[in-house]
Structures are given as structure tokens and as C-alpha cells.
Amino acid sequence: LLSVLIYAVEIRKWNFAANFFNTFGKNPLFIYLLSELLFMTWMLIKLPSGQSIFEWMSIEIFQAAFPGPFGSFMTAIAFMLICWLAGWWLDRKKIYIRI
Numbered sequence: 001l002l003s004v005l006i007y008a009v010e011i012r013k014w015n016f017a018a019n020f021f022n023t024f025g026k027n028p029l030f031i032y033l034l035s036e037l038l039f040m041t042w043m044l045i046k047l048p049s050g051q052s053i054f055e056w057m058s059i060e061i062f063q064a065a066f067p068g069p070f071g072s073f074m075t076a077i078a079f080m081l082i083c084w085l086a087g088w089w090l091d092r093k094k095i096y097i098r099i
Contacts, residue, residue, distance in 0.1 A: 026091050031086065
């Protein structure tokens with residue numbers, strides 16, 4: 001798979017999804033810290049039902065639409081896209097957080 005990707009991106013110059021992944025590479029520290037802080041905050045905030053915000057979103061939104069392991073996978077994809085969106089916004093504003 002790696003050799004196919006190298007062939008497609010480096011030799012044939014097919015950058016079909018490279019920009020999506022470049023967003024993660026431009027602000028990796030910020031995206032990592034955002035994911036940790038966002039997850040912990042969502043787990044600490046409890047709703048009247050006793051569930052955290054993250055559990056509620058996972059069960060009521062994703063597990064309702066996609067029962068079983070695929071619902072958990074969709075929860076992870078949605079969370080990753082939220083973090084990607086923050087990185088994309090920073091990239092659009094040309095804000096790069098480095099050490």
C-alpha cells in the first residue's frame with residue numbers, strides 16, 4: 001500500500017487527498033492538545049441523564065444511526081473531523097503554532 005501511495009503521490013503527482021492530511025501536519029501539536037482537552041471537557045460535563053456530552057453524542061446520534069461497532073467508528077471519525085476543522089481554520093488564517 002505504501003509503494004502504491006508513493007507511486008501515486010510522488011511519481012504521478014496525484015494529490016487527491018494530500019491537502020486533507022497536510023492540515024494535520026501543519027499544526028500537529030495544537031490538534032493533538034485540542035483533541036485531548038476537548039475529549040476530557042466533554043467527558044467531565046454531565047447531562048441530567050447522567051451521561052457525559054461525549055457519551056450522549058455517541059449513543060444518541062451515532063449509535064442510533066449506525067448500531068454496533070460502526071457507530072463507534074463514526075463517532076471517532078466525527079471527533080477527528082472536528083479537530084481537523086480547527087486545524088484547517090488555523091491553516092486558512094496562516095496561524096502555525098510551534099515550539
